[in-house]
Amino acid sequence: MAEEAKNSGVNDAVVAAQSHSADGAAVGTAVLSSDAVQNPGLPPHRERVTDLDPKKAKRAERTVYTLFYISIVGSLGAVLAYMFFPIETGELLAVRLHTMFVGIAMALALLAVGIGAVHWGKALMADHESIDERHPVPSNQETREDAAEVFTLADKESGFSRRSLVRNSLIGALIAFPLPGITLMRSLAPQDRDPVQLLKHTMWDKGIRLARDPSGVAIKASDVTIGSAFHVIPETLTHEEFSKLSLEERGGSENFLDAKAKAIVLLMRLDQSQLKELPDRKDWSYDGIVAYSKVCTHVGCPVALYEQHTHHLLCPCHQSQFDVSEHAKVVFGPAKRPLPQLPITVDKDGYLIAQSDFHEPVGPSFWERLK
Amino acid sequence: MARATKNVRKSGRRHPFATVALVAVGLLVTGAAYAGFSQTSATAEIDLNSASTISQGEKLFGANCATCHGAGAQGTKDGPSLVGAGAASVNFQVGTGRMPLAFQGPQGMVKPKQFSEEQTLQMAAYVASLGPGPGLPETRYLKGDGDVAAGGELFRINCAMCHNVAAAGGALTQGKMAPKLTGVPATHIYEAMVTGPQNMPVFSDTNISPQEKADIISYLKYIEEKPSVGGLTLGSLGPVAEGLFVWIIGLGAVVALTVWVTAKSN
Ligand code: FES
Numbered sequence: 156m157a158e159e160a161k162n163s164g165v166n167d168a169v170v171a172a173q174s175h176s177a178d179g180a181a182v183g184t185a186v187l188s189s190d191a192v193q194n195p196g197l198p199p200h201r202e203r204v205t206d207l208d209p210k211k212a213k214r215a216e217r218t219v220y221t222l223f224y225i226s227i228v229g230s231l232g233a234v235l236a237y238m239f240f241p242i243e244t245g246e247l248l249a250v251r252l253h254t255m256f257v258g259i260a261m262a263l264a265l266l267a268v269g270i271g272a273v274h275w276g277k278a279l280m281a282d283h284e285s286i287d288e289r290h291p292v293p294s295n296q297e298t299r300e301d302a303a304e305v306f307t308l309a310d311k312e313s314g315f316s317r318r319s320l321v322r323n324s325l326i327g328a329l330i331a332f333p334l335p336g337i338t339l340m341r342s343l344a345p346q347d348r349d350p351v352q353l354l355k356h357t358m359w360d361k362g363i364r365l366a367r368d369p370s371g372v373a374i375k376a377s378d379v380t381i382g383s384a385f386h387v388i389p390e391t392l393t394h395e396e397f398s399k400l401s402l403e404e405r406g407g408s409e410n411f412l413d414a415k416a417k418a419i420v421l422l423m424r425l426d427q428s429q430l431k432e433l434p435d436r437k438d439w440s441y442d443g444i445v446a447y448s449k450v451c452t453h454v455g456c457p458v459a460l461y462e463q464h465t466h467h468l469l470c471p472c473h474q475s476q477f478d479v480s481e482h483a484k485v486v487f488g489p490a491k492r493p494l495p496q497l498p499i500t501v502d503k504d505g506y507l508i509a510q511s512d513f514h515e516p517v518g519p520s521f522w523e524r525l526k
Numbered sequence: 527m528a529r530a531t532k533n534v535r536k537s538g539r540r541h542p543f544a545t546v547a548l549v550a551v552g553l554l555v556t557g558a559a560y561a562g563f564s565q566t567s568a569t570a571e572i573d574l575n576s577a578s579t580i581s582q583g584e585k586l587f588g589a590n591c592a593t594c595h596g597a598g599a600q601g602t603k604d605g606p607s608l609v610g611a612g613a614a615s616v617n618f619q620v621g622t623g624r625m626p627l628a629f630q631g632p633q634g635m636v637k638p639k640q641f642s643e644e645q646t647l648q649m650a651a652y653v654a655s656l657g658p659g660p661g662l663p664e665t666r667y668l669k670g671d672g673d674v675a676a677g678g679e680l681f682r683i684n685c686a687m688c689h690n691v692a693a694a695g696g697a698l699t700q701g702k703m704a705p706k707l708t709g710v711p712a713t714h715i716y717e718a719m720v721t722g723p724q725n726m727p728v729f730s731d732t733n734i735s736p737q738e739k740a741d742i743i744s745y746l747k748y749i750e751e752k753p754s755v756g757g758l759t760l761g762s763l764g765p766v767a768e769g770l771f772v773w774i775i776g777l778g779a780v781v782a783l784t785v786w787v788t789a790k791s792n
Pocket residue numbers: 451452453454455456470471472473474475488489490
């Protein structure tokens with residue numbers, strides 16, 4: 156019958172549908188499509204060379220056990236390599252030889268056993284096609300009815316749908332349940348201090364000298380020649396000095412690296428005529444010397460690729476570019492805000508000093524950032 | 527018959543290896559002569575302050591540099607003034623072949639140098655005579671025997687962001703780049719620090735002291751000579767080269783194995 160339906164035209168489909176129960180099609184199938192993909196059945200069985208030719212089978216067998224032997228050699232080799240190329244001499248070359256030989260031997264051991272096993276399975280193990288029937292997904296009608304009954308009974312006895320107040324309050328309680336988890340996260344932030352305040356302050360303060368990173372030697376304005384770039388830390392940010400400071404003086408950071416990560420500055424000297432300065436920030440530079448936070452306002456990489464002719468600072472992470480001659484405004488890239496400028500001047504001995512802390516938080520944006 | 531052959535051999539004139547031996551000897555001799563020659567030229571001693579050197583340099587400058595830098599090296603719109611550029615700058619720019627520029631572009635590139643050591647120094651002497659500027663580095667800072675650890679720290683703070691932590695070089699903006707620092711003579715590294723060629727910032731002696739510069743040079747020589755402990759360095763370029771390697775070689779191998787595992791045996 157199915158054969159007939161397939162051969163006849165569309166008009167016959169209705170007829171076929173009426174008699175489809177006889178074809179084994181499910182009840183309610185209105186149209187039997189006449190172009191359904193036919194089950195192609197199994198392809199004809201193709202013998203492998205190892206099935207046809209006992210010599211080839213022998214060869215495959217040899218290949219497999221050779222591979223397994225190679226694997227043994229590899230494993231033993233790894234042990235030997237470990238013994239004969241120790242990393243005990245302190246020589247860097249020893250590390251290289253050790254890792255290389257142990258690695259090669261282990262790769263040999265694992266690859267050979269793997270390839271051998273696959274080759275065995277493919278070339279030598281029994282080769283015949285078979286079909287696994289798929290079991291119907293739903294369980295039988297009886298089981299399903301039983302389950303439904305259990306649910307109805309449970310609902311009736313517990314009064315889940317009857318007592319809607321109880322039910323709704325339970326749902327509310329479940330929604331509220333994960334909330335403490337979020338507040339617990341808060342304890343990952345510094346306990347006793349406001350993280351927002353912490354991010355707003357650095358170690359810079361009025362009168363702190365600008366010093367070289369990492370030596371902490373203060374910089375004289377006369378040291379800075381045109382075209383120079385100095386990597387700067389507060390004079391007090393060396394290991395010895397830092398340990399003497401109060402938490403307040405450390406810009407709120409307990410730990411040396413945290414404090415340094417916030418306070419690092421790049422100092423450059425441009426020809427005074429090339430600086431385009433805002434009137435209210437005119438006195439933030441000194442004789443063409445400007446200082447900017449080195450922390451990128453995008454996601455916080457250290458921006459220190461300074462091109463002295465274009466006056467551009469490039470961030471190596473996502474290629475933001477800042478124009479130092481114009482208050483480090485963003486000229487390219489994903490950063491949204493200019494780098495914060497550190498207002499500087501000189502003290503009576505000619506050393507460069509900060510006029511104050513940064514006037515805005517350094518680094519990437521965070522919650523409650525006001526600017 | 528045997529005796530006759532032996533006699534021919536003894537005369538040695540037509541021995542089949544005679545030509546090979548001759549070529550080998552010839553190569554050895556020229557090689558040695560060249561080595562000797564290049565060594566003598568590397569240690570050319572020139573007095574930068576003598577009037578004759580300066581006037582020689584002035585002639586060379588007039589013939590080769592004046593079109594861009596102006597007749598008195600005062601600069602034109604095509605080239606900056608060299609008054610105060612100093613001998614170090616000239617030795618770096620000319621000694622690495624960057625000057626004369628092949629063409630105006632984002633950056634002058636290293637190329638075979640066009641002047642001999644002597645001519646370069648003569649021009650350096652001339653430019654140095656125009657105004658005070660950074661002089662040639664003292665050889666005691668160029669030996670590479672400084673404090674490698676200190677040099678490494680200074681390098682990471684001051685240089686690594688542009689030149690890459692393994693000194694493999696890196697890209698800057700708009701076609702500019704920071705060249706790799708391996709295989710660069712110590713003199714040129716030192717001179718680059720004091721003069722800030724192209725877009726490199728200047729690291730004067732007040733910023734990084736001569737001894738610190740020597741430490742940085744020592745560090746660079748150290749990483750140049752030490753073998754990498756991590757196997758293939760892939761150019762030390764970091765994640766880009768490594769990612770490419772993994773995608774092509776690593777994934778390629780995985781794909782090849784998958785194809786092999788799932789293919790029907792025949
Ligand atoms: S962190 Fe600087 S551009 Fe992304």
